[in-house]
Amino acid sequence: MEKIIMLGVGHGATLDLYNTCFVIQNEGGNFLIDTGGSIEIVKRLNQMNIELSSIKDIFVSHSHTDHLLGLIWMFKRMATLKLDSNHKVNLYCNDLTYDAIIKVAEQVLSEGLIKKVFSNFNIQILTDGNKKIIHNIEYTFFDIRAKGPKQYGFECTLNNKKLVFLGDEPLNKELFDRVKNSDYVMHEAFCLDSEQDIFHPYEKNHSTAKSACEVMNELNVKNIILYHTEESHKEKRKELYIEEGKKYFNGNVLVPNDLEILELK
Numbered sequence: 001m002e003k004i005i006m007l008g009v010g011h012g013a014t015l016d017l018y019n020t021c022f023v024i025q026n027e028g029g030n031f032l033i034d035t036g037g038s039i040e041i042v043k044r045l046n047q048m049n050i051e052l053s054s055i056k057d058i059f060v061s062h063s064h065t066d067h068l069l070g071l072i073w074m075f076k077r078m079a080t081l082k083l084d085s086n087h088k089v090n091l092y093c094n095d096l097t098y099d100a101i102i103k104v105a106e107q108v109l110s111e112g113l114i115k116k117v118f119s120n121f122n123i124q125i126l127t128d129g130n131k132k133i134i135h136n137i138e139y140t141f142f143d144i145r146a147k148g149p150k151q152y153g154f155e156c157t158l159n160n161k162k163l164v165f166l167g168d169e170p171l172n173k174e175l176f177d178r179v180k181n182s183d184y185v186m187h188e189a190f191c192l193d194s195e196q197d198i199f200h201p202y203e204k205n206h207s208t209a210k211s212a213c214e215v216m217n218e219l220n221v222k223n224i225i226l227y228h229t230e231e232s233h234k235e236k237r238k239e240l241y242i243e244e245g246k247k248y249f250n251g252n253v254l255v256p257n258d259l260e261i262l263e264l265k
């Protein structure tokens with residue numbers, strides 16, 4: 001049975017919520033999607049009983065701080081693990097994201113550490129529509145046609161359900177056909193629609209719970225998973241986002257908390 005373990009559900013500047021990243025876990029292993037922005041990633045994995053050395057597949061959606069910088073901290077921690085040369089970690093990302101990873105790593109890590117860690121990595125540069133089998137699941141990676149830096153999402157089938165991950169921007173109309181009729185869509189929601197004057201989501205290429213749910217409802221999506229949110233409502237966040245989303249979405253609205261495990265049914 002596959003599970004989605006949400007390590008973080010916050011946006012790029014949250015303090016209590018960790019930045020959005022998660023693990024798809026099945027009998028085959030742990031697939032990490034995005035890394036958050038700090039060394040907290042390692043702690044979060046530990047909290048969910050996931051050893052850093054068990055992460056052999058990592059996907060980084062795009063080059064922004066809150067998705068990429070945790071990887072730099074993972075490199076630092078991995079350098080302490082004394083991994084043998086047969087230990088290989090697949091790093092999946094688009095070309096521009098990879099450029100950013102290398103540039104940041106070169107600026108902030110020693111040459112020796114980079115050499116050591118990268119000897120354990122297989123770099124897999126993704127192009128639009130690339131398919132990869134990861135732990136017996138076929139993932140189709142695709143360009144989400146972001147307004148910001150080149151960003152990739154993916155679709156896959158988990159527990160016989162079609163799941164689409166759309167990164168951290170509103171769904172581009174060019175991708176409507178891909179997303180239509182999906183069982184589960186993972187879509188960002190920066191804030192509540194009623195609070196857009198406070199958080200200005202559209203200026204930041206983000207959605208509200210309402211706008212994300214309206215589009216997914218049009219596309220006949222059955223379940224929407226909202227993440228990459230602000231954190232001002234603390235423990236009320238889940239309830240308020242679900243309440244707003246449900247007004248505009250006929251299916252199920254899920255708003256996970258940090259460290260929540262989702263099982264797709």
Ligand SMILES: [Zn+2]
Pocket residue numbers: 011012064066067168228
């Ligand atoms: Zn982000």
